[in-house]
Amino acid sequence: MHHKLLDLILILPAAALIFSIFTDVLWMSYLQLAISVLVFLTVGVIAVSFNSIAFFLGGFFFVDYINLVILITVSTLELFVAFYSFGYVRSEIAGGVSKRKFKFYYFWKNLFIFSMMVSILSNNLGIYWTGLEATTLATALLVSFNRTKESFEATWKYVIMCSVGIAIGLFAIVILYFTTSQVYGESMRSLSFINIMQAGAKLDKNFLMLSFILALVGFGTKVGFAPMHNWLPDAHSQGPSPVSALLSGVLLNTALLGILRFYQINAAAGIHYPRYFLICFGFLTIFVSAFSIIKQTDYKRLFAFSSMENMGIIALGFGIGGIAVIGSLLQIFFHALNKGLLFLSSGNVLAATHERRIDKIRNLSKNFPITGIVLLFGAMGISGMPPFAMFLGEIYIMTGVFRTDIWLGFLVFILLIFVFIGLFGKVLKMYVGKANTGDEEEGGELKTDGAGASHKAVSEAGLHPFIVYVPLIMLLFSSFLLFYIPYPFLHIIKSAAVEFGGKVNFFK
Amino acid sequence: MEKIAELFIILILVSVVLNVSSPFIKFAIKLYSFQSLMLAFYILMGAVHFNSINLYGSFAITIIFKVILIPYFLFKTLKKVKMDKEINMYIGIPEAVVFAGSLTLLSNLIAQKIIKTGITFGSFVFTISLATFLIGAMLMITRKTLFSQILGFLTIDNAIFLAANSITHGMPLLVELGVLFDLFVSILILSLLILNLRRNVAS
Numbered sequence: 010m011h012h013k014l015l016d017l018i019l020i021l022p023a024a025a026l027i028f029s030i031f032t033d034v035l036w037m038s039y040l041q042l043a044i045s046v047l048v049f050l051t052v053g054v055i056a057v058s059f060n061s062i063a064f065f066l067g068g069f070f071f072v073d074y075i076n077l078v079i080l081i082t083v084s085t086l087e088l089f090v091a092f093y094s095f096g097y098v099r100s101e102i103a104g105g106v107s108k109r110k111f112k113f114y115y116f117w118k119n120l121f122i123f124s125m126m127v128s129i130l131s132n133n134l135g136i137y138w139t140g141l142e143a144t145t146l147a148t149a150l151l152v153s154f155n156r157t158k159e160s161f162e163a164t165w166k167y168v169i170m171c172s173v174g175i176a177i178g179l180f181a182i183v184i185l186y187f188t189t190s191q192v193y194g195e196s197m198r199s200l201s202f203i204n205i206m207q208a209g210a211k212l213d214k215n216f217l218m219l220s221f222i223l224a225l226v227g228f229g230t231k232v233g234f235a236p237m238h239n240w241l242p243d244a245h246s247q248g249p250s251p252v253s254a255l256l257s258g259v260l261l262n263t264a265l266l267g268i269l270r271f272y273q274i275n276a277a278a279g280i281h282y283p284r285y286f287l288i289c290f291g292f293l294t295i296f297v298s299a300f301s302i303i304k305q306t307d308y309k310r311l312f313a314f315s316s317m318e319n320m321g322i323i324a325l326g327f328g329i330g331g332i333a334v335i336g337s338l339l340q341i342f343f344h345a346l347n348k349g350l351l352f353l354s355s356g357n358v359l360a361a362t363h364e365r366r367i368d369k370i371r372n373l374s375k376n377f378p379i380t381g382i383v384l385l386f387g388a389m390g391i392s393g394m395p396p397f398a399m400f401l402g403e404i405y406i407m408t409g410v411f412r413t414d415i416w417l418g419f420l421v422f423i424l425l426i427f428v429f430i431g432l433f434g435k436v437l438k439m440y441v442g443k444a445n446t447g448d449e450e451e452g453g454e455l456k457t458d459g460a461g462a463s464h465k466a467v468s469e470a471g472l473h474p475f476i477v478y479v480p481l482i483m484l485l486f487s488s489f490l491l492f493y494i495p496y497p498f499l500h501i502i503k504s505a506a507v508e509f510g511g512k513v514n515f516f517k
Numbered sequence: 518m519e520k521i522a523e524l525f526i527i528l529i530l531v532s533v534v535l536n537v538s539s540p541f542i543k544f545a546i547k548l549y550s551f552q553s554l555m556l557a558f559y560i561l562m563g564a565v566h567f568n569s570i571n572l573y574g575s576f577a578i579t580i581i582f583k584v585i586l587i588p589y590f591l592f593k594t595l596k597k598v599k600m601d602k603e604i605n606m607y608i609g610i611p612e613a614v615v616f617a618g619s620l621t622l623l624s625n626l627i628a629q630k631i632i633k634t635g636i637t638f639g640s641f642v643f644t645i646s647l648a649t650f651l652i653g654a655m656l657m658i659t660r661k662t663l664f665s666q667i668l669g670f671l672t673i674d675n676a677i678f679l680a681a682n683s684i685t686h687g688m689p690l691l692v693e694l695g696v697l698f699d700l701f702v703s704i705l706i707l708s709l710l711i712l713n714l715r716r717n718v719a720s
Contacts (some may be wrong), residue, residue: 135692142699149706165710169666172703173657176673179696183681183688190685195571323589503630 015065017051018080022123029115034108037115038095045084045091052084057497062203064132071203073133074505075273079129079266081498082345083259087122089346089483090251093353094118096475097251100360114154118252121147121260125132128263134182135200137267138175141231141424145171152248152256163243170240174230178267181223184275188216202270207510209277217275221283224271225290231264232296233317234324235293241317242301246309246365253309257316257352258345265310265320265341273508273517288327293420294321299424300433300435307365308358311435312351315391318428319344325421327509334506340402342498343487347391350448350483354383357476367435369440374466381440383480386409388436390487392429398490430456522562526542528555528644529679530621533652533672537617540602542664546591549671553583556675560682567686575687579678580582582697587671587704594708598715605661613659620655621648642683650676663711667704674700 025044029037055072062073072080098111105227121144128140147166153164180199189199192208199205199443205212232238245253268287298318305311319340326337357380364370373381393404403425411418469477532552536545557579564572608616624647628640652671656665681688688696 133692135688135695139692139695139699142696142703146699146702146706148708149703153710153713156713158714161710161714161717165663165707165714168703168707168710169657169670173654173670173673176670176677180680182675183677183684186681186688187684195686195689197691200689334720 013053014055014147015070017064018048018055019066019070019123019126021048021051022119022126025206026116026119026123029112029119033256034098034111034115034238037112038098041091041115041119042095043325045088045264046443049084049088050107052080053478056081056501059497059501068201069133069136070127070130073508074501075269075508076129076266077501078341078505079259079262080126081501082262082342083122083129084253085342086258086349089349089479090254090353093254093476093479094251096473096477096479097249097356097360100471100473100476104246104333104360110154114151114249117151118255121151121255125263129266132202133197133200134185134205134270135197136361137270138179138182141178141228141264142172144233144263145175145450148244148248148252148256148260151252152244154249154252155247157247158448159243160247163240163247166240167244167450170237171231173189174227174237176227177230178227179269181220181227181477184216184220184223185271188213188220193412202274205274206277209274210279212274212278213492214280215277217278217280217285221271221275221280222286225268225283225286228264228267229290232261232292232320232324233294234320235297235317238294238297242310242313245313245316247305250352250359253313253356254349254352256312258349261316261320262269262341262345265323268324273328274511284328284330284494287324288417291321291325291328292417294318295421295424295428296321296325299431302428303433305435306367307372308355308367308435308439309365310354311432312348312355312391313419315351315428315432316344317347319348319391322403322421329406329409329413331409331412333406333413334509335502336402336405336407336409338502338505339405340399343393343398343402343490346483346487347387347397348489350383350480350487351387351391353476353483354380354480355481356386357469357472358384361472371468374441378469379481380469381479383484384436386484387480388432390484392432393425394429394433396488396491397484401491401494518562518566522559523641525555525559525562525644526642526679529553529559529675530645530648533649534614534617536668536672537613537652537656540604540606540610541600542595542662542668543592545665545668546588546595549591549668549675550588552672552675553579553587553643556679556682557584560687561677563682563686569686571690572682574690575682575693578694578697583671583675583703586701590704590708591664591667593710599711600662600664607659607661607696613655615632616655617652620651621650624648624651642679646679646683649673649679663707667707671700671704 021044025041028040032040056077059077062071064071102108112138124140124147126142128137131137131140149164152167153160186199189205191210192211193199193204233241243254272283290343295318297313301314302311305314323337325341326333358377389400393399529552530547536548555576558574560576560579564576591627625644628644628646650673653676657669
């Protein structure tokens, strides 16, 4: 394995972080492009040549098949977001936002990416925790980027709820540490994931069970599982669009990785009922979010609830096991791509119209031809409709669910139909609907809230080409992936599924 | 030696209950500082007893971050916000104190149950840490002011530190340093948010 390359995955984001302090914003946007492309290529080379677990930076970090899936997801979405940000920064600066603000934007975004990478790759659960909490802190000021009262309140809720949640996760790690220190003594080895896995059978089962439940509740808060989800729609809808895309697409998966690690440890110790917890939380999350989607009036919140719903489906898939695990792993990647394009393109509409309410936005087909199409098909894709890649993930998960329990499958299926009606119906109205309130101009001209919206920006024409076409490319990519998944990626997914006891012969 | 250590952890619980029973925020921050000092002394006791360098380091960083830096920044924010008393509470102080007492009893029951299944660490410390955890959560839920929520969160964090230092001889120092640093930064961000929210409400 290329050890030098592995180091690069952490060094490059760190370099981007340092550059973002000293470099001018416009230069930084070029640098960011270069670094994101490099990170993507590095991860690509690693993915193609990957064959077994590899350690780097003194054994504190490692790559295995499971975190490689999330690493690929992060680097792909980050590549698209970097291109989008390139246009976003330019059009916002042209619209009168100060350069200094975007310097902060790049700084916090790079800190966020760096701490996420540390979290994903760490072999040590303590370092994983530190990185995960650091992502909360790095994104906190990004969520309040617009400096409105709503965004500050959303940030408050986000920081408090996630910090308390992750504190419970810390409790889980403490208990695990107590358990493993009886095998390895009190050293860093007792927190090392690989070492814990090796000692699996020797560990105290009561404590492992306790630690899994605490980890599920704690990290589950950050994933957005149902009873603890209150912060998610607010935080994800308030941040700037590229940040929302990253939060929904990859940060949720980083928190999910923590739960999966505890799940693996339990499985290694021969404890198998944590899967029922995953099924319960997954189902509850789908249930709550499906009904929230139906009555939602704000389109960014709509997509935030959809993230929750997808996290529920992914958790359900991991709980079910078998081929559903393959579905869940595919879903992690496809969801990030699809949710990214939805947040990015809805960000265009928001930037141009300064309007968050669904019923105030009509006739996107006229003013936003490309963005509107992307939103429409993106909404179709995110609810698992065929010409887009998420269909593949969802069909595997649903097959697994139906094989395990037909009634559960039936219920989930009904809920997914609700989600489809909610999402697609609302976006369809935004796309073709006529204006429904009398005080708007005829012909469905977009209403703006006066002071905030500049005159030129009520249509797509005034936007930077990057921010219009990047979501479109993502949409085409997503559609392409349904028909052809590159073999190395498929191999990684299959091997990762084996680690969760998934069936692999399904692909052959 | 053990009696002294037990005195310190009892004082932690006492400080939390005092926090529940008082509406004054300045006093609550002082109590938090005191509570962290007791936690630090408890860690020091362990350090002397086991002669562990790890615990000495843990003692030092607890003093620096929790006893000095975090209360200092909270005081600074409080001065700017000019707030002295908690007015908005979902339940009154007498009820809250009774509730805190029942939570302590509940955690004692839970601790007894866990001890029965053959776990080795002291039930006393575990009871106190669980009670502190639950009362901290109660503080966050029952009080509306943002400061009280921060203090509730910090109390929860102290409870976890207490548990970490009683069931094991402290987490590895690197991890503990990372955790404390994260905690410190989150307090800075939350103070910043308080100032901003205050300004937005005022305007």
